[in-house]
Structures are given as structure tokens and as C-alpha cells.
Amino acid sequence: MEGITTFKSDYLPYDIVKQHFQVQEEYKPKTGGIELGTTYQKDYNAHKIQPVTLVRPLERKHTTGGKLDTIPTYQDDYRPWEVPRREPTKAVCIYHPPTEKFGNSTTFQDDFVPRELNPRQSFKPPCVAKLSDVPFDGATSHRTSYIAHQLEPKFIRPKEEYKPSNQPFLDLTTHRNDFKGLPGELAKSCKPEIAKVGSIAHFNGVTEFQDRFQPWLVALPEVRKTREYVPPSGSIDFNSTSHLDYVKHEISPAFPIRPVSNRRRTNAPFQGSTTTKEDFKAWGTCRQEIIKQQQEIPKPMGKFYDLTTFKSHYTPHQITPAQSFKPVHAIALNSGPFQDETMYRTEYTPKKPEICPANYPSPPGYVYVNTDSHGHKFFRQCTPEFSKSNSNPIPKEIAVVS
Secondary structure (H helix, E strand, O other): OOOOOHHHHHOOOOOOOOOOOOOOOOOOOOOOOOOOOOHHHHHOOOOOOOOOOOOOOOOOOOOOOOOOOOOOHHHHHOOOOOOOOOOOOOOOOOOOOOOOOOOOOOHHHHHOOOOOOOOOOOOOOOOOOOOOOOOOOOOOHHHHHOOOOOOOOOOOOOOOOOOOOOOOOOOOOHHHHHOOOOOOOOOOOOOOOOOOOOOOOOOOOOOHHHHHOOOOOOOOOOOOOOOOOOOOOOOOOOOOHHHHHOOOOOOOOOOOOOOOOOOOOOOOOOOOOOHHHHHOOOOOOOOOOOOOOOOOOOOOOOOOOOOOHHHHHOOOOOOOOOOOOOOOOOOOOOOOOOOOOOHHHHHOOOOOOOOOHHHOOOOOOEEEEEEOOOOOEEEEEOOOOOOOOOOOOOOEOOOOOO
């Protein structure tokens, strides 16, 4: 097996040229002194500033002892007037129902002739399935044209037996074959050396803070002296009310009550009476009743009558049904022709539709006059109107807004 691949045949190795690095020059400080003066120090003029004095308003005393008796302008100028009540001007109209019976017929009753409605004949076929007497023929084109053929036996490919190769395995890759480690030097650091740049000379410049903020003379705060303590004259009586009123009693010391080491059992019953049981007896108590507020309105005692003002004042009336003026549904044949003439057909006069002259940029029959500040154009219509005394045409001015 040849170890030549397309990568080996097409790839041509090139000579690697070493990259040239520029060596940084060594820093050399300049000789001489540094002038630390600025344009701000030269052009700025110092001004003397005095401390600001506090301006406090004068103390004003408002007197509120006197009584103020004044009349405002509203109360003096606007006085109440006596306005008489306006009487209503409503006309008195009393309705009087007519006594005669209304017997006039309407145009609908005169012109309408009731006719009998004849329902249309339905041409829809009846939804009934039609049964056939002929027996069902289940022959299809597939059954008649299809010919059954016998299938050939399926070809089964024999399984190939694995045969290992006799040649040794070459694990040489393109990377191992083409890559050759070239010895090179380590990259040098381009970082400059840390060198402190400074001057030993004393800084004699004046800053803005030293120039503007001068030390002011500040007065020390006044310290209020405390009065010296002067003890009262005379002797002190240390007797108190408790010391004078207290009566001392002779009390014997209490002896400790310790149980006897040698206990003796007695058959006497236990006396469980104590001073608390003898002095504090249980009193009979009863539960306090609920305190209810007394009702101000007394409850009615008699029988409730559910008679309302509507029931007492209402008078039932007999209802008379309204008479129906609907025509009787009866066919009245008329041999005369149907009169379909209406007032709209007889009195309507067709007119030609006119177009608004404001739709035209320059309407015909009008003369431009002027335009106002809002942008509305005014035109003048020239139509001859003959007066009774003079036969000359008079121009009529009409404003058309566009």
C-alpha cells in the first residue's frame, strides 16, 4: 500500500521565515529643570474676600388686642334686592273628547283589495330511495383484467466471511508526517521597565485652593460659667415621716420548722382545715341579667290591618275592549282596473342635479373677489336681475367658500 494521499501530493511545504521584532529604545530622561507654571496662574487675579455678614429682619410685633369693625366691599356694594316671583304664562288648555264617532276610512282600506294567497307548487324531488329489481353485479375491472402470476423464489445473498488483513497497521497520520517541530526562541516581553520619574526639588507653586481660601480669624465660642455651689446655712434635720410615725414592735425570731427525724405513724384522721378555708367562705352568686335599652316607640298591641291607600282609594272600572277596525278577510272581486296612481307620481317634477360651485377651482359664472386671513376664497356671481324702475342688470355678490 502506497502512503501517498491527495493532501501529500497537493500540499507543498514552504520555508518559514522568522518574524523580525523591533527592539525598543532605552528611555533616557531629559536634562534640565521642569517649569511648572500654567496660564491659569499667570492670568488669574486674586481678590480679597470678606466673610458674609448675616442679614436678619427686624423684629415685628403684631398687636391683636383691638377689635376690628369693618364692612367689606362685597357687602357694601351688593345688596339684596326684592325680586318678585314670575307668574307662569302657560296657556290653559282643557281637552274635550269628541262626541261623534270616527268613521273615516284610510287610503289603505280604500286601495287595498285582499286576495287569496295561492301557494306555489314545489318542484323538489321526493326524498325516497328507488329500489332496483336487477341483482347486484360485483364484477370490477380489477377482477376481470387482473391475471395472477406465480412468484419466483426470493434471492438470498450469502453472508461473506470476515478475513483479516496480513499487512501491519500503519498509524502514521498526515499531521505526524508533515509537522516537524522547529526549535525557536522564547518571545521577549515588550513591557517597559518600571522607573520612577520624579524630582527632588521642593514644589513652590501656588494652587487655587491656597490662593482663594485664605485663613480667616474665627472667634472662640463663649463659654457660660456655672454658678458656684453655696451650701444652705443651718443644721439639717434627717427625720422623715416614716421615721417619726413608725412604732417598733418586739418580735421574737422565727424558729425553723423541721421534720422530726423519728417519724411516728398515727391512725388519726387528717385535719385539712386552714385559715383560708375558715375565713374565706364561698358566697352564692347568680348570673347578671343582660341590660337591654328601653324602646322609645311602644309596640302595637292591636291587630294589623294591611289596608293601603291604593286599596282604599282605588275604584275598579269595567274594561270595554277597543273596537277593531281591521277589514274582514274576505275576497271582494272588482272588475275595474287597479288604480296605482299616488300623489308622488302625479306631483313629482324631475329636476336636473346641480353641482356645488365650491368643488371647482374656478367656478363658472363667478368672479374672484378676495381671500380672507383664514384662507376662504370669496367669489361674486354675475346674474342679471331686472328691477321694476331700471332695466340694467345688477350684479349680485355671493360668497363662495372653498
